[in-house]
Amino acid sequence: MPLDYTSVLLLSPKDSTLVTYTLTNEDGEYQFKNVERQPLLIKATYMGYLPVQKELVLPETGDLEVDEIQLMPILQELYEVVVKAAKAPLMMRGDTLEYDASKFKVPPGATLEELLRKLPGIQIDKDGNIVAQGEQVQKVTVDGRRFFGGNTKMATQNLNAESVSKLQLFDDKSEQSKLTGVEDGVKEKTLNVELKEEAKKGGFGKLSAGMGTDGRWTANASFNKFDKVNQFSVIGYGNNVNQSGLSWDDLQEFKGSSAFQYGDTGDFGFNGRGATNYISFSGGDNEESFEIPFNNLNSGYSNNQAIGINYNYLKDKKDFNSNYFYSRSDQSLESFNSRTNFLQDNTSFTSTDQSSQNNMAGHHRVNLRFQNELDSANTITITAKGRLSSLTTYLASHQELIRSSTEQSQMDRNNQSDKWSGAFQGTAIYRHKFKKNGRNFAASISDTYSKADQNGIQKSVVDLMNSTDPNTYFRNLDQLNQSLNGSNLIKSSLLFVEPIKKYFSGRLSIISASHRAKQTDKYMMWNRATPKS
Structure with a gap:
């Protein structure tokens, strides 16, 4: 039986770093384009099945048709052991695409935004917005909570990449649909950030000031602190440039x-x-x-x-x-x-x-x-x-x-x-x-x-x-x-x-x-x- 939405990965044999990935269609078919001719590993993973990995030998010219990959169901008593031992960089869990943050290397002190730039299928545009699967991400949640309101850049530019355990990408229901239970056909592309247990508390702030001609000046300051259940923030501004509200x-x-x-x-x-x-x-x-x-x-x-x-x-x-x-x-x-x-x-x-x-x-x-x-x-x-x-x-x-x-x-x-x-x-x-x-x-x-x-x-x-x-x-x-x-x-x-x-x-x-x-x-x-x- 074909398995749709199976994660198919191309890895480097040297260190198993991810080269590219794709998902199978409803017939279990997949295709890679514009792949550099080099030694590769192909790996297929699907929730509840044993992952399969094997070497690929690319021909000097033309395309390579890979033999059918057979995945075997995992026995329930072995499931947790197998998942921990054969953790893939990304996999589908129902309608959710899940990334394992530890499999994508970023420099020490890097932000979540820098980590997102490493993830296949995700881009950061010139304005700092997240684009996934061709759509702009409208919500960023932390451990399922909307800690940063509608400001997705506040999360990506302030959270430390080293504190992230998983990243989950999915289409969420609208707030109206959640509240009433009535499907309205509106879906919001959502990125959920799961933090490591030791990183589920922190704080960040910012300070900006400027001066100009004719005695003009402006200053803004803010501080945010959060943990598993609490959020605290303070903000202030002063200016004589006619700005009387928050951005x-x-x-x-x-x-x-x-x-x-x-x-x-x-x-x-x-x-x-x-x-x-x-x-x-x-x-x-x-x-x-x-x-x-x-x-x-x-x-x-x-x-x-x-x-x-x-x-x-x-x-x-x-x-x-x-x-x-x-x-x-x-x-x-x-x-x-x-x-x-x-x-x-x-x-x-x-x-x-x-x-x-x-x-x-x-x-x-x-x-x-x-x-x-x-x-x-x-x-x-x-x-x-x-x-x-x-x-x-x-x-x-x-x-x-x-x-x-x-x-x-x-x-x-x-x-x-x-x-x-x-x-x-x-x-x-x-x-x-x-x-x-x-x-x-x-x-x-x-x-x-x-x-x-x-x-x-x-x-x-x-x-x-x-x-x-x-x-x-x-x-x-x-x-x-x-x-x-x-x-x-x-x-x-x-x-x-x-x-x-x-x-x-x-x-x-x-x-x-x-x-x-x-x-x-x-x-x-x-x-x-x-x-x-």
Whole structure:
């Protein structure tokens, strides 16, 4: 009987180093192309069978047709002994291609990336991404855990090659499919790194800084530490080059295994897209967002600082994720606008506006998440998020209106605004998978409370040059505004999913209920005077 996916290796007779490899097709056939004519060994290995190895004598010209290789099943009592004695550099285990890291030699102190460059079938592109079997590797896990979020380069460039025991390459299910049990046809090329027992703890960090002209500077620092069940990371940055968020890679590195969580909102019927959940990202330092900002470039001239701490606990079927992040920004904006309108009677109007604005913002964010797989069918997820923000804005401007070289009016404004806002969101989700593959049930409840208070002062002086009424030469505005806002939103919903076909399922949002309480109070005090000349 033909054995498909049998590993067929060409080795050097001197030291048994791997020259090249291939896998058999469904008919047990294989082919090597462009092989250098030299003494070779051919070795065939398959899980549960005795490996076979023999010498090859290549002809001086033409191709070589190798005789059929017969593999014999291993007796159960001898299986472990044979596997240890005849360990191959790589072999197929079901749908997983497994590499034995000890069979590929790299210099002392080499990184995992350098080891990957030695593996047949794997390449590293110019950007440091892993390409395996013609596809880009989307996930790198360590001992089955996603320690580095979606940042594959963080794992390959920081793990030591000497600490690696095995490398396993396979197509993993999407996070949605794992959660719901419904096959969605989406596969993610995944590389799992198995560490040696003595290497299952470690740490790494990085520090970068730069200076430029006009007093420009930037600095970033981070440190990560992990063991079998714990992950700890701290990150900080400061600059005056308008960068007010983390880079995408730094965000993944900082959050680690908590970088991606699917379906934590519990919005089975409230998101306006039926029962489909999407992963969304916040790109700026938005005071309304619970998420850590990333890749945000401010306009104007800003001075920014931030610090964050993240801790993840991963053991058995229990995951706990937590992080705190504080960011502040001092932004200056200066602008000058001039606009001229030409009329048919050869007259013109010119308006100019010169302004200077300063925004000072500070944001505290806390995120907690606990997930417990009670058993293979039942999962509970609890999340808590909080934010506290302050924003102070100063604006000074001068406007002029000129008609045919004659000044008509001018206005000076001085405004100030102080805003404080805070919010808390708690969500609990229960999921159950039925015995029928793809059929599942979910229930959620969440409460979001937010409060925002704002005080503002508006002052302006208008000078009307051509006014014929002496009492209206000047107009003053001195106004105090106060706004108090608060809201509380409670939501609950039930979801039932029934598979119809392999990659299609019917979703029914059974109950979606919400209650919102909102209060807004606005106060205004103003004094408007028109002094006489």
